[in-house]
């Protein structure tokens with residue numbers, strides 16, 4: 644039974660992804676806004692229609708869509724709402740339009756990244772595999788861009804908070820009157836959100852350091868008067884500040900474990916990935932590599948490790964300042 648709570652209704656849509664169902668949100672105010680849509684699958688569309696029907700709504704009632712980020716489980720069904728205005732962060736648009744120049748840059752970026760991480764060339768086929776989920780992502784550009792501190796168009800009381808890290812164009816929506824944050828995947832109750840490696844915003848720029856961005860996003864949320872996070876997956880988060888502290892600590896501990904491994908032996912990111920995720924790295928190479936690169940970026944930033952460029956283009960990492968009782972305690 645779907646219900647409105649202070650002008651917000653949570654709908655739950657099935658996805659074919661390991662993460663399971665995705666939550667999307669209707670905001671009823673001056674306009675009817677849908678935040679995220681679910682993936683582009685028949686099953687998701689049917690489920691969305693049923694749930695709208697339960698609220699005595701049809702797709703044409705939806706006047707605008709806000710995307711928290713471009714991932715297919717969130718932004719799949721945008722083509723099904725012709726009449727609605729679609730809003731999102733600037734960086735979301737390149738994934739929604741998928742112009743050939745971007746896709747070429749995309750492939751080139753991952754080819755050179757794979758070389759850097761020391762991935763055996765037999766795995767390079769993964770670049771094509773990584774694009775499979777894009778078939779469940781809508782193909783339609785944004786109608787308008789939302790940036791930090793913008794309001795929700797046509798509505799009072801909502802503020803856009805840029806929360807990059809899990810995706811470059813990740814945004815959340817805060818209602819200050821009651822501290823409700825529609826958070827996309829910025830903070831989930833059961834799983835830590837993966838700081839995915841993405842191509843730079845413009846060709847020639849450096850790769851964005853997703854883990855550092857993500858940590859900064861979490862730190863930022865600590866400064867906001869949040870009472871409840873309405874997440875993209877799983878249960879509501881009521882103690883967001885406690886959970887954020889826990890997530891930041893766990894990530895630090897994970898990184899320091901990586902440093903310990905590097906203190907024993909210098910390794911490439913791929914060597915590390917195999918060591919950290921022996922059971923799943925083959926199946927989930929994109930995700931596990933992102934997670935590994937994230938820890939290395941964090942350690943590099945803190946000058947806990949250094950990188951040594953190899954003649955084949957790969958990078959080997961070495962632990963710095965190893966003293967007994969520091970790394971091994």
Ligand SMILES: [Zn+2]
Nearest residue numbers: 714716828875
């Ligand atoms: Zn998601």
